[in-house]
Amino acid sequence: MGNKSHITATINGEARDFLCEPRQSLLEVLRDVLYLTGTKEGCNDGNCGACSVIVDGVLLDACCMLAVETEGSSIETIEGLAKEGELHPLQSAFLEETGMQCGICTPGFLMSAKALLDKNPSPNEQQVRHWLAGNLCRCTGYDKLVRSVMKAADTLAEA
Amino acid sequence: MTQLNVVGKSVVRPDAYDKVTGGKHYPVNYSLPGMLHGKLLRSPYPHAKIVAIDTSEAEKLPGVKAVITHADVPQNVFTPVYFVPAHAKSMVQDFVVMSDRVRWAGQPVAAVAATSADVAEAALQLIDVEYEELQPVFDPEEAMKEGAPQLHDNAPNNIAKAPSFSFGDLEAGFAEADHIFEGVYQTQRVHTCYMEPRVCVVDSETDGRITVHSSMQHGFGLREKMAVALGIPESKVNVVKPTYIGGGFGGKLDVGHIEPVAALLSLETGRPVRIEHTRGEDFIATTRNPIKVYLKTGVKNDGAYTARYIKSILDAGAHATHGAEVIMVHGLYGTFFPWKCPNQTWEGFSVYTNNIIGGGYRGYGAPQGCFAVESQNDEICEKLGLDPIEFRSGNTHKEGDPHPVLQGHTLNSYRLDDCLKKGAERIGFDRRAPANSSEGAKKRGIGFACHPLWVSGCLGFPDIYEHSGATVKLNRDGTADVVSSCIDLGSGQITMLTQVVAEELGLASEAVRVVYADTDTAPFDAPTHASRATYSAGLATKAAAVETRNRLFKAASAVMEANPGDLYLEDGKVLVKGAPDSGVPITEITARAESAFVQMTEEGPRLTTIEEKGTIIGSASQAPPSNPSPVAAQFVEVEVDTDTGEVKVLHVVHAADAGRVFHPKAAEGQVEGGFQQGMGYALMEHLQFDQDTGACLSSDFLDYKIPTSMEMPPKIESIFVESNEPTGPYGAKSMSELCLIIPAAAIANAVYNAIGVRVTELPITPERVLRALGKL
Numbered sequence: 001m002g003n004k005s006h007i008t009a010t011i012n013g014e015a016r017d018f019l020c021e022p023r024q025s026l027l028e029v030l031r032d033v034l035y036l037t038g039t040k041e042g043c044n045d046g047n048c049g050a051c052s053v054i055v056d057g058v059l060l061d062a063c064c065m066l067a068v069e070t071e072g073s074s075i076e077t078i079e080g081l082a083k084e085g086e087l088h089p090l091q092s093a094f095l096e097e098t099g100m101q102c103g104i105c106t107p108g109f110l111m112s113a114k115a116l117l118d119k120n121p122s123p124n125e126q127q128v129r130h131w132l133a134g135n136l137c138r139c140t141g142y143d144k145l146v147r148s149v150m151k152a153a154d155t156l157a158e159a
Numbered sequence: 160m161t162q163l164n165v166v167g168k169s170v171v172r173p174d175a176y177d178k179v180t181g182g183k184h185y186p187v188n189y190s191l192p193g194m195l196h197g198k199l200l201r202s203p204y205p206h207a208k209i210v211a212i213d214t215s216e217a218e219k220l221p222g223v224k225a226v227i228t229h230a231d232v233p234q235n236v237f238t239p240v241y242f243v244p245a246h247a248k249s250m251v252q253d254f255v256v257m258s259d260r261v262r263w264a265g266q267p268v269a270a271v272a273a274t275s276a277d278v279a280e281a282a283l284q285l286i287d288v289e290y291e292e293l294q295p296v297f298d299p300e301e302a303m304k305e306g307a308p309q310l311h312d313n314a315p316n317n318i319a320k321a322p323s324f325s326f327g328d329l330e331a332g333f334a335e336a337d338h339i340f341e342g343v344y345q346t347q348r349v350h351t352c353y354m355e356p357r358v359c360v361v362d363s364e365t366d367g368r369i370t371v372h373s374s375m376q377h378g379f380g381l382r383e384k385m386a387v388a389l390g391i392p393e394s395k396v397n398v399v400k401p402t403y404i405g406g407g408f409g410g411k412l413d414v415g416h417i418e419p420v421a422a423l424l425s426l427e428t429g430r431p432v433r434i435e436h437t438r439g440e441d442f443i444a445t446t447r448n449p450i451k452v453y454l455k456t457g458v459k460n461d462g463a464y465t466a467r468y469i470k471s472i473l474d475a476g477a478h479a480t481h482g483a484e485v486i487m488v489h490g491l492y493g494t495f496f497p498w499k500c501p502n503q504t505w506e507g508f509s510v511y512t513n514n515i516i517g518g519g520y521r522g523y524g525a526p527q528g529c530f531a532v533e534s535q536n537d538e539i540c541e542k543l544g545l546d547p548i549e550f551r552s553g554n555t556h557k558e559g560d561p562h563p564v565l566q567g568h569t570l571n572s573y574r575l576d577d578c579l580k581k582g583a584e585r586i587g588f589d590r591r592a593p594a595n596s597s598e599g600a601k602k603r604g605i606g607f608a609c610h611p612l613w614v615s616g617c618l619g620f621p622d623i624y625e626h627s628g629a630t631v632k633l634n635r636d637g638t639a640d641v642v643s644s645c646i647d648l649g650s651g652q653i654t655m656l657t658q659v660v661a662e663e664l665g666l667a668s669e670a671v672r673v674v675y676a677d678t679d680t681a682p683f684d685a686p687t688h689a690s691r692a693t694y695s696a697g698l699a700t701k702a703a704a705v706e707t708r709n710r711l712f713k714a715a716s717a718v719m720e721a722n723p724g725d726l727y728l729e730d731g732k733v734l735v736k737g738a739p740d741s742g743v744p745i746t747e748i749t750a751r752a753e754s755a756f757v758q759m760t761e762e763g764p765r766l767t768t769i770e771e772k773g774t775i776i777g778s779a780s781q782a783p784p785s786n787p788s789p790v791a792a793q794f795v796e797v798e799v800d801t802d803t804g805e806v807k808v809l810h811v812v813h814a815a816d817a818g819r820v821f822h823p824k825a826a827e828g829q830v831e832g833g834f835q836q837g838m839g840y841a842l843m844e845h846l847q848f849d850q851d852t853g854a855c856l857s858s859d860f861l862d863y864k865i866p867t868s869m870e871m872p873p874k875i876e877s878i879f880v881e882s883n884e885p886t887g888p889y890g891a892k893s894m895s896e897l898c899l900i901i902p903a904a905a906i907a908n909a910v911y912n913a914i915g916v917r918v919t920e921l922p923i924t925p926e927r928v929l930r931a932l933g934k935l
Contacts, residue, residue, distance in 0.1 A: 037188045038181020040405075042354045043438040047860035050354060078181040091179040095171060098824040101832065102649025103178030104185065104354040104405030125873065133867040136860060138352045138406055139649045141831030142868040143875055144824070 009070045011036070012080025020067040027051045027062035030077060038078035038107045042136065049135030052108040052115075053077050059115035078107035081114065089155040090114060090148070099148035101139030109135050113149045122153055165661040166889045169824040170668040172654045174403055174647065184402035186374040187358045190433065194360065195224055197424050197434040198279035199267040199416060200286050205513040205853030206295040206308060207261040209288060212269060216285040222278035225427045226286070228269045229257040232423060233390045239413040239480055240519075241380025242686050245387040247622035249487075251319050251479035251509075253311055256388050256419045261290070262310055262477035263515050264853035265443040267416045272424035272432050295853055299474045299510035300451070310477065310511040317511040319479035322487055324495055325504040332466025332502025336457025340539055344452045344531035345920040346903075348474070348846040349839070351520050352865055355405020356441050361421035362431035369422050370397045374404045375411040377686030378644055380624075382678045384414035389422060400644055400676040407648040408836070409519030410445040412688055413480055439858040445518030446846055448485050449474045452494070452531035462545045464500035464554050471507045471528075476514040483509055485517065485524040487620075493528025493900075496563040497612035498554050513853055519688060521833070522900040525610065526840060533608035533904035534919060537911060541594065547607070548579050548588070551792075555611040558882075563612065565619045568785050572882035572892065574816035575611055578792040581878050582607065582814035586794040595915025600802045603809075604913025608904035609792035615884075615893035616691030618786040625691070627699035628682025628780030631660055631707040635753055637731060637746040638670045639707070644684035645696035647673075650895060651825040652692045656700050658821055659888060663704035664711075664745075665728030682780045690893030693821060695783040697888040706777025711745065714752045717770035719743055749775050787884045787892040791815035793834075793901040797909040801932060804925030806842055806910055808872040813901075815877070817894035818884035826894060830877040833898020838872075839865045841903040842922050 004019040011034070020029045027044070030036045030053070042050030044063045051062040054076040081088045090113050093099065100106045109132065116123060116131045123131070128149050129142070137145065177183055214226040232255070237245040239254050246252055257267060269286050273279035294308040301307055302317040310317055333339060359373035369389075375381055378398040386393040404411065417434040424432040436444060450473045457466040471489055475482030486509040495505045536554075540547040555575055562568035583589075591605040617623035630642040639660050647653040657671040664671075684696055712723040715733040719726070725736045732742035751771050758765045796810040813830045820826045843864045847856045857863040883890035903921055911917045916931040929935045 036181075037183065040182070040187070040354075041356075043860055045438070045859050045861070048354065048438075082180055087179065094179045095175040098169065098172060098175075098822075098828055100172075100175065100178050100649075101651070101828055102354065102404065102406040103174065103182045104187075104649075106178050107181050110179065129868040129871075129873075133869040136352075136354065136865060136867065137832075138354055138408070138836070138865065139832045140828055141833075141835035141866075141875060142871050143831040144828055146868060 005068050007068060007071050009072065010074040012077060022066065022068050024067050025063050026065045026067045026070055029067035030062060036077055036079050040104050040107055042105065049112060050105050050108040052111040052135060054111060054115050059112055076111065078110060081110060090152040093148040093152040093155065097144050097148045097151060099144045105135060105137045109137065109145055117153055117156060122157060125150065163662060163889060165658045165668050166821055167819065169822055170654065170658065172651060173657055173672065174653055185355055185405055186372050186401045187355050187405065187435065189360050189372045191360060191362060191431040194431040194433050195272040195274060195424065195428060196276040196279050197270055197272045197421050197432050198276065198283055199420065200269040200283045201265045202261040202268050203264060204261055204290055204292055205264040206293040207290040208293065209259040209261065209268060210291050211289040213287040214269065217271060217282040220278065220282045220285060222274040223271060223282045225272045225424050226269065226282065227423055229259050232257040233388065235387055235390055237384065237387045239384055240484065241377035241384065241412050242617065242624050242688060243622045245384055249621040251483045254478045254480060256416060263513055265515065265855065266477070267420070270420045270424060272428055295513035297512050297514055297850055297853065299472050299512055302510050302512050303508065310513070314511060318508055319475050319511050320483045320486060320509040321507065322490060323506040324490060327502030329466050329468060329502050329504045333457045336465040337460045338543065339455065339457050340535055341455045342535050342538065342919060344454065344534055346449050346527045346530060347921050348446045348449050349844045350442055350446055350846050350863065351408035351410030353406035353408060353410050356436040356438065357411060357415055357417060357444060358435040359418045359421050360431055360433045361418060361425045363422065363425040363429065367391065368395050368397070369425065370399065371418055372399050372401070373418055374401060376407045376646055376648060376688055377412065378646065378678050379683050380686055381414055381418060385418060385422060388414065388419040398678045400646060400681070403647040403649065403653065408521045409523065409688060412519035412686060415444055442846065442858045442863065443515045443855050446515055447520035448482055448517035450489060450527035452527065454531050454535050456535060456539065458539055460543065462539065462543065462550045462553060464498065466502040467500045469494050469505040473507065473509045474512055474514060475509045476512060476516040478516045479509060480516055481519050482517045489524025489528050491564060492612055492614060493525035494532055497610060498532065499556060514848065521836065522896045523689070525613065525900040526903055529608060529610050529900050530903045530907065530921065534907050534917065537606065537908040538917065548583055551579060551609055552576050565786055570788060571886065572787060572816065572818055572884040573790060574880045574882050575609060575790040575792065577880040578790060578814035578816055579609060581880060582792045582794045582812045585876060585878060586796060586810065586812045588794060591912065594912050600800060602799050602801060602913040603796065604799065604909045604911065605794065605796045606905055606908030606912050607792060607794040608901050608908055609790070610897055610900045611790055612788050613897055613900070614689055615694035615787050615789065616783055617689050618783055624685040625695060626780060626782040627684045627696040628778065629700040629703040630682065630776065630778040631703045633707060633711060633745065633749045633775040635746060635750045638672065639664055639666060640672055640674045641700065642674060642676050642681045643696060643700055644676050644681045645692050646687045648687050650829060651822060652687055652696065654825060655693050655697055655821055659697050659700045660704045663701060663708055665731060682778065690896045693891050694887055694893055697891065698783050699779050699781050701888050702779035702781060703777050706779060707775060710777055711748060711775045714771040714775060715743065715748045717768045718748055718751060785886040787886060789815065789817050789893045789897055791897040791901060793905045795905045795909045797906060797913055799910055799913040799928060801914060804928035806923055806928065808838055808906065811872055811875040813877050813898065814880060815894055815897060816880045816882050818882055818887050818892035819890035820879045820881060821891055826879060827877045829895045830898045831875050833895065834875055834902050835866050835871060837899045837902025838906065840921060841906040843924065845922055
């Protein structure tokens, strides 16, 4: 099954290194090599957004990036969203607004929403809906997710 | 209604913190040391006999630990559906885990366990299968004809099951009618699209016992079907309840191939084996059965029904499984008994084809029925110029009526008229213009539909398990643990159970935890399905909490030297009636109950009483007393682009009588998520197959479109017409399936109002709209 590459990257602010096969996706490495199982697999072909992570500031599907491509990069996953035990305003809003049901898609939505708010701290509803269209949820009808993101944007603006 | 402290409030979901920080406790995250990975080899042919299988090359691949084929699988024939016995008389037994006869493209024919999923995948390519192809048949009406290819020996004309009901005099009813309406309504194959794949880890012991972890909706059903499939006693199988699963919607209500196959591979290798579906495998693992409904209705000039004849043809796919039950529910609760018609006949046919096997899906036969009946009701009102709300009201049941299906039961709570009235007011139904009257290429329309009879569980259905159980234990730190086999699919069952226990024990909801359960240690519970969890599991858990409270009062009575009947709970304390200063904290009673008989104190030994000793624990296992009907009406405003054929939903109002609402935000979430699935069903979702090869053509989310946040309407309003269901926990009954049963009919009626042409086949795609408008 081929030689393994040695990769060094920053994951959620920590320097990490890992071995991976050239064919392995970032998703597979996060889940099966680094045991960062917060990032979920919904389709493994870039259509559902459950594995959304932020690499060097860019939102992407971890299933569609090879792990070897992350050499030297900075990767943000759901495990890094809360800081020192304090939930990110997005997480608090999802929690308070019942912005999840089964929760499998939730980490992807949170990372996607974070990437949005990093770029545009005060999006309108249409912009939120447009941005989140790359993430599929089958439980909620998106309404409470959209409200949660709007609420978190308000909270961040007040801070 | 009595004053409640926790029930009825939108408390924070106990699972929310884990879920917003990267959800640990899903079956897909489960793994064990030394675990092998399994993969299934699937038939490329829809109908074939296996002549020979050669696995020798696969077995030689380094890392491969076991390869099995149908020759290694017990040929036990059973019904894989969790909620009925494996050999239920009302069902059809035609399923084996692996067979030498292939009946659908994608049927597993061999399996590999290897040290990694990649090795297992590579090994599949080395298995050589020789097939003898047989003629397939994909259309159920073709399959019913003489001379069609036969799928199962004991099912002439491929009819798996053909139930019918009749009452009154159909001929006289039609003779009495002033008008007769006839139509044919076709629904399509859709997938539940749970976001967590079907996945399992099965481990085995040297004595043959197996332990199963799986993303599924019923632990006890899985235990039973595993035992039957493998030919071992039930007590040899322990199924661990998943803390929660990543969605089910009915799509995880039957034993798939993966759990028994993983068990066989584990027994052979002595190692745990994990099998996870790819999304493509999930798309062919379960589906809502397509149903073609022929509907003929006679009405008087004033809109009163005189007669109705319904023929429903359900495409069961390769095995009957759920198709034998979906047809019944579709008949009873989807078309026949919701409406009051004096002369009715329904004939149902569940028909084998070489399509994929049908499964459960939220609504279970009713969306297909609601679409047909409510589309035709709309036609009747339009043609005869009747008030569509009065028409529904006049042809449905009333509060206090006898339950139309369950003898001896009454529709105690039934507020359909309120739902219709309030929903109409909220959307502004009186502003609805005549059909096709808006100017320009983009035309607006308003429509609605309702569903006048549904279930809170399965009480009364032949062979279907219904009872629930729970154990509730008080801890010394003032918290309570709940053991329940009721699985949380995402819709909030854990939250509901904590609310029930907190309410009964006077605790804050955060002080109650739903803890570990498995089939070895926890009481039986029927599946989380059929809108039953709040009603049935809620009632059983309430009964267990009452037992616990009684036990607490017994211990407290010894401590407080009071009669147990004179005690009550408030703010975490036990008090004597009439003496508000008498309170002793629950923690103190519980601590004394768990303490030694003689306690050493600063002052020396202190004797406590024998009577106050023993864990404060209660349990219950019981069937629910009834099966109350929730009802709902849904109003929808759409815009149809007559140039492109695109339908856009602008505004939704869902008015429901769900009895007492436990958790308003979660209840709204059911409405919103149900509408999303219903809108997908109405407008875009269609699991498509090559009509020559039977191969799935829409096996990813690129080709199988579900609504995203962009397509969803910006405004989905929920109105809860709260009633008090006297048999339910705190007045509650069910609500969730209706949220998906109604949308397709409501949207179809709104589309008609917009463009003046009716589409009677789902999904209402741009192509079908343009065809209906004569533009294609």
